[in-house]
Amino acid sequence: MRRNILIYLLPIFLLSCGTAEFSPNQRFNSGSPQNVNATQIAKLAQKTPGAVIRIAVSSDTHTAYDDSRDFVKYVNSTGGFDFAVLNGDITNFGLLTEFEGIEKIYEGLNIPFVTVIGNHDENAEGNSVYQRMFGEKNFTFSYGGIKFICHDTNSREHSFDGTAPDMDWLRKNMVPDANHPFLIAFSHVPSFDGDFDPSLRQPYEQLFNTTSGVLASVHSHRHSTDSIYKPDSTSIPFIVTNTILNRTFTVIEISNGQLSTHPVSF
Amino acid sequence: MANLAHIPLVFRILVLLSCCSSGLMAQGRFVKAIIPDQAIIQYAGSIGYLSAGIGYNFFKEKSTLSFHYGYVPKNKGGELNIAALKFDYKPFAIKIGDQLVFHPVNPVAFVSYTFGQQFGFEFDSQVYEDGYYWWSPALRQHLGITSELKILGDGSSKIKSISLYAEANTNDLYAINWYHDIKGIPFTDIFRLGFGIKMNF
Numbered sequence: 001m002r003r004n005i006l007i008y009l010l011p012i013f014l015l016s017c018g019t020a021e022f023s024p025n026q027r028f029n030s031g032s033p034q035n036v037n038a039t040q041i042a043k044l045a046q047k048t049p050g051a052v053i054r055i056a057v058s059s060d061t062h063t064a065y066d067d068s069r070d071f072v073k074y075v076n077s078t079g080g081f082d083f084a085v086l087n088g089d090i091t092n093f094g095l096l097t098e099f100e101g102i103e104k105i106y107e108g109l110n111i112p113f114v115t116v117i118g119n120h121d122e123n124a125e126g127n128s129v130y131q132r133m134f135g136e137k138n139f140t141f142s143y144g145g146i147k148f149i150c151h152d153t154n155s156r157e158h159s160f161d162g163t164a165p166d167m168d169w170l171r172k173n174m175v176p177d178a179n180h181p182f183l184i185a186f187s188h189v190p191s192f193d194g195d196f197d198p199s200l201r202q203p204y205e206q207l208f209n210t211t212s213g214v215l216a217s218v219h220s221h222r223h224s225t226d227s228i229y230k231p232d233s234t235s236i237p238f239i240v241t242n243t244i245l246n247r248t249f250t251v252i253e254i255s256n257g258q259l260s261t262h263p264v265s266f
Numbered sequence: 267m268a269n270l271a272h273i274p275l276v277f278r279i280l281v282l283l284s285c286c287s288s289g290l291m292a293q294g295r296f297v298k299a300i301i302p303d304q305a306i307i308q309y310a311g312s313i314g315y316l317s318a319g320i321g322y323n324f325f326k327e328k329s330t331l332s333f334h335y336g337y338v339p340k341n342k343g344g345e346l347n348i349a350a351l352k353f354d355y356k357p358f359a360i361k362i363g364d365q366l367v368f369h370p371v372n373p374v375a376f377v378s379y380t381f382g383q384q385f386g387f388e389f390d391s392q393v394y395e396d397g398y399y400w401w402s403p404a405l406r407q408h409l410g411i412t413s414e415l416k417i418l419g420d421g422s423s424k425i426k427s428i429s430l431y432a433e434a435n436t437n438d439l440y441a442i443n444w445y446h447d448i449k450g451i452p453f454t455d456i457f458r459l460g461f462g463i464k465m466n467f
Contacts (some may be wrong), residue, residue, distance in 0.1 A: 022342055
């Protein structure tokens with residue numbers, strides 16, 4: 001009789017904890033968040049920037065919920081950040097449940113966060129999931145006199161067809177103005193990586209190096225210690241940051257048009 | 267033989283089979299064998315918003331092999347077309363009165379294939395070197411448990427019984443994410459539900 005009770009309880013247990021799913025590849029379900037980037041940017045617009053702007057740049061969460069929760073806890077308890085960036089590779093397989101899991105954890109931040117698309121996020125229906133949940137893959141926002149240029153550099157996922165990065169979009173949007181004399185770009189794959197379209201590397205780097213007011217281009221993707229690529233004195237710094245999987249993120253500080261970075265382990 | 271090419275494939279197979287077999291008896295057996303033991307309609311369960319299938323019983327009805335075709339409409343997160351092949355095993359059968367049989371815990375394994383441009387069996391070898399992404403976007407392998415209640419008919423109808431079932435499944439990718447983040451993802455979080463009805467002939 002006791003065995004029977006256990007047999008009855010097992011399915012009840014499993015059935016009570018799951019949710020109905022139409023496919024791992026579905027683009028959304030009834031509870032999926034929408035337009036997260038626009039909502040978070042609207043939150044940021046309500047903040048008053050101080051003399052120093054401090055950004056917590058995180059990346060490559062790859063569905064590691066435990067490490068991501070610890071990042072959120074650390075940032076919340078340390079304080080002093082204006083906003084956070086999640087610079088791509090939110091997921092491993094581009095699946096809805098992975099996007100939702102990480103988004104929910106980042107919602108726990110007590111500062112706004114902006115999410116950029118990574119190469120893993122473009123797998124399967126990932127492109128559609130990202131665009132419905134977060135918004136356009138190429139977008140800009142501004143804060144404290146700085147215009148932030150977030151864009152898709154995952155060329156391999158576009159079969160190196162010349163559409164990623166979108167050079168026309170970048171030329172149109174990499175434009176400083178009187179209110180926003182400085183620019184900072186965020187994208188996942190750095191231009192000097194094998195996953196970046198080799199035919200676009202030269203015009204891309206040239207655009208960044210010849211546009212006035214560009215403070216840095218910030219990337220990730222490589223899961224390695226922070227590094228800065230700056231081949232000569234006329235080049236802007238191309239910064240590559242670490243991964244949340246290594247329980248490390250990068251602090252970017254901007255003050256009087258000067259940018260500095262340092263990694264923080266948690 | 268050349269003119270056979272004009273005859274539909276199914277018909278040709280039937281003709282061949284009937285030629286090879288020893289007359290009507292064997293043909294009758296063959297027809298009996300391909301008529302499914304059950305028709306299935308399922309809601310959710312990771313193989314479509316709705317899916318339809320046919321099943322064949324084995325091992326004195328303890329096991330079923332079933333073929334499903336599922337569809338997710340655009341307004342439910344699609345559009346997706348999915349084919350699935352399921353195999354289940356029902357180790358326990360508990361009789362409740364004369365009319366009900368309860369199969370409380372039944373392991374089920376299935377594979378699902380999602381059709382469409384975004385879902386290659388493998389990633390494009392022109393773009394990715396071997397092993398860059400190691401998984402198949404289209405093919406998922408699922409494991410799960412079902413619980414089934416069979417309502418027996420009175421024998422007067424062609425439908426001998428009707429089964430209602432619920433299923434909890436997970437797949438290779440969800441399991442891998444869990445394995446790499448056991449502290450972060452509760453085991454029960456990787457299961458997804460489906461509900462179905464079977465008409466047993």
